[in-house]
Amino acid sequence: MSDLVLRLARPGEDARIADFINQNFDMRLPLINRADFYQFYYAHTPGAAPQFALAEQDGEILCAAGYILANQSETPDVWVSVWVAAKGHNGVGLELMDALSGLLNARVVACNNIRANTCVLYHFLGWQAERLPHYYRLGAPGAKGWQLAVPGPNSAPLPVQDDLPLTRVPDAAALAALGLPHSSHTPHKDLWYLQRRYFAYPHQRYDVWAVQEASALLAYAITRTITAAETGCIPVVRLVDFIGDDAVLPRIGGALDKLLHDAGAEYLDCYNAGIPAAVWAAAGLTERCEDDGIIIPNYLTPPLRQNTEYYYFTNQPDGFVLFKADGDQDRPNLPCD
Known part of the structure; x- marks a missing residue:
């Protein structure tokens, strides 16, 4: 042999x-x-x-x-x-x-x-x-009450800063013109990756948002909205990626809250490892823990009213940050050809 x-x-x-x-x-x-x-x-x-x-x-x-x-x-x-x-x-x-x-x-x-x-x-x-930790921010219950989430006594939306707005990046050319913000996170995602992942993906539409201050690019936030037609009841907003420094996140808490309410969504959620829970709290998102009784469904088309726990590995934990859309995740559940 x-x-x-x-x-x-x-x-x-x-x-x-x-x-x-x-x-x-x-x-x-x-x-x-x-x-x-x-x-x-x-x-x-x-x-x-x-x-x-x-x-x-x-x-x-x-x-x-x-x-x-x-x-x-x-x-x-x-x-x-x-x-x-x-x-x-x-x-x-x-x-x-x-x-x-x-x-x-x-x-x-x-x-x-x-x-x-x-x-x-x-x-x-x-x-x-x-x-993989999971964070969320509730919207308002509709006339039928909570249709997807099961909140708890500590689920009330946290206060947010209305500091920096989110500006939509319309296409890959506009992204290239803006360039990349400073970020100490790994993996490092370059423009080639971001253009492919969010503007050339064969399924699902993403919204890419630039965070700027005095013409300086501070970060990108990427969201995906699951519509009421897709869930069969009410929209949900997902924050699936963020490229920038941790300190920028709390400053867009008000803008994320606006996205949530403009969409008429029941909640905004984010799976993330590497950014401390305190930073997410300052951005207005509450951590869902495994034993707290809160349900923030992950499977929505059709809805499955239960939590989904994800796990991950990295060989280099220093500076490592992981989001829902990383790797081969945040993709539709489609049958084989």
């Missing part, structure tokens, strides 16, 4: 990788089996190698890990997406995960939405792996 080979995929290996994943995963994944998803996440450069790393022995794939670039630098930050090991080879899969930063010359390796029981595997590697 030859030595285990850990390597990046080569051009033309797409079908071989898809066959391996379909044979070794317990369901057919839309990310692999829908052409629009696969091309957007893993094969967006025609003729290039698909964005996968492989563990191979004697010509047989034992593990495949798909990854998504946050930027196009020579030392990129990446999100791991699909990760599948052949039965009996989970150890090989862990070896491949540990080797990924070296294979890609990556600075940060992270994953949004792992299974809770796999956190211990990443702890073994010395990485951070834990629950």
Whole structure:
């Protein structure tokens, strides 16, 4: 038996990788089996190698890990997406995960939405792996009362600063003209990434907002509104990404509250790791804890009136910040082709 080979995929290996994943995963994944998803996440450069790393022995794939670039630098930050090991080879899969930063010359390796029981595997590697915090701000109940959320005694909206407005960025060209704000967060998201993720995504419409003061760009906030037609009852606003320094968030609390009420939404919510709960509170959002009895539904089309807990990992926790739209998340639940 030859030595285990850990390597990046080569051009033309797409079908071989898809066959391996379909044979070794317990369901057919839309990310692999829908052409629009696969091309957007893993094969967006025609003729290039698909964005996968492989563990191979004697010509047989034992593990495949798909990854998504946050930027196009020579030392990129990446999100791991699909990760599948052949039965009996989970150890090989862990070896491949540990080797990924070296294979890609990556600075940060992270994953949004792992299974809770796999956190211990990443702890073994010395990485951070834990629950993804969830924050929310309630609107006003409609004539029918609360149709999606189940509030509690501490759910009343917190006071906010009406300091900085949000200005819509209409398209990718306008984003390029504005450039990038200062941010110490990782992963670093460059203009290439932001333009693709929020203006060229094949599904779902996003609203990109610039935060400016005296013509200086301070941050971007990205939201997505789920309409009453989609939920079947009442809108919801999602804050799915924020690029900027923590100190800017409290200053847009009033603007976020305005988005919430202008949409007639029952609540605005945000999944985030890395920004302290105190900063979110200063921006007007309350943390939902696992045992507080509050329900802020995540699945809305159709609505499922229960909480959803997400988990994540990162190999570099210093400065690390994660949002709902990072990696392969915040995508519609569509059937395979």
